[in-house]
Amino acid sequence: MIDHFGINVKDIEANKAFYEAVLAPLGYAKTIDEEPYGMGFSSPDRTQHTGMFWLGQGEPSSPLHFAFTAPSRAAVDAFYEAGLATGGQDNIAPRIHADYHPNYYAAFLIDPNGHKIEAVCHTAP
Template sequence: MIDHIGITVSDFDASKAFYDKAMAPLGASLLHMVPAEYTGGSKVGGYGRDRPVFWLHEATPTGPGRHYAFTARSRAEVDAFYAAAIAAGGRDNGAPGPRPHYHPDYYGAFVLDPDGNNVEAVCHTAE
């Protein structure tokens, strides 16, 4: 039901470096940068697989505590997301593994991005 979502980041370049690496295992990348003349000079870019669905907007953040979960197509993608996000400077917030308290086939991993957002990759299959 959600078409796209955007988050505020305090340092676009640092967040871009993080998300470039964290999204790659999920098959997503930065697909579009909005020209500065349309953003009032702020950096705005969208990530996705086929079209931009996750947007970064450089501005004063509203604070940590936000949670964003991305669909992984396999448990191996969840593992690769976690490894890439940690290597990119993310902080552990829950290593890859089953979370049967959410759902019997729930397999996820959680990291904190440079602004303290809780970013998750999740797979809902047994493989």
């Protein structure tokens, strides 16, 4: 449904390291580089239309919540660990959220800008 979305961040370099780390386990990479102004992340070969996530240098907005699709539960776990290792804060550790649906496996982090980011896998193990 969403083709692309972006957020502004105060420190593009710190956020580049954080988002490169958390998005790699999900199969996303920095595919467009317009440093020092911004960068875009998507599937590395751009053959799968997964949408694009943009980081821009600028004044951050109010905290947002957004979720990235994960290909597996292991990828959700890796997203969470990578985020903690690069300055993210725990919000909800990886687990099933049966109140959403029986296979909703997700982890939530607070990024360096205060945004709640999530990785979610909808498939059964």
